[in-house]
Amino acid sequence: MDEKLTKAAIIENLHDKLGLNRTEIHMVIDELFEEIKDGLKDDRVIELRGFGTFEVRTRKGREKARNPKTGEVVAVDKHGVAIFRPGKELKEFVWNIRTAKELD
Numbered sequence: 001m002d003e004k005l006t007k008a009a010i011i012e013n014l015h016d017k018l019g020l021n022r023t024e025i026h027m028v029i030d031e032l033f034e035e036i037k038d039g040l041k042d043d044r045v046i047e048l049r050g051f052g053t054f055e056v057r058t059r060k061g062r063e064k065a066r067n068p069k070t071g072e073v074v075a076v077d078k079h080g081v082a083i084f085r086p087g088k089e090l091k092e093f094v095w096n097i098r099t100a101k102e103l104d
Contacts (some may be wrong), residue, residue, distance in 0.1 A: 040082060052086040 046054040061078040
């Protein structure tokens with residue numbers, strides 16, 4: 001697998017492409033993430049057309065689960081999990097990337 005794309009690298013890429021101030025780009029990205037988190041906290045579905053959808057789903061609790069590190073049996077309470085479903089355009093884009101790489 002290739003190198004990770006970090007938030008710092010994204011900020012640098014946007015700076016290079018758009019010539020905007022790094023600090024302002026960082027603030028915009030942080031605010032975008034905060035808006036997504038606030039929407040999830042308020043149990044809203046966040047839809048970014050062409051990219052995908054974020055939402056919270058509830059996982060039911062269990063009385064018997066195993067801690068994978070220790071093997072200890074533990075109880076797990078009902079809890080929320082963040083789910084991301086890619087949009088149609090993103091699915092097609094990624095599909096084509098994998099297909100092109102396999103042909104090389």
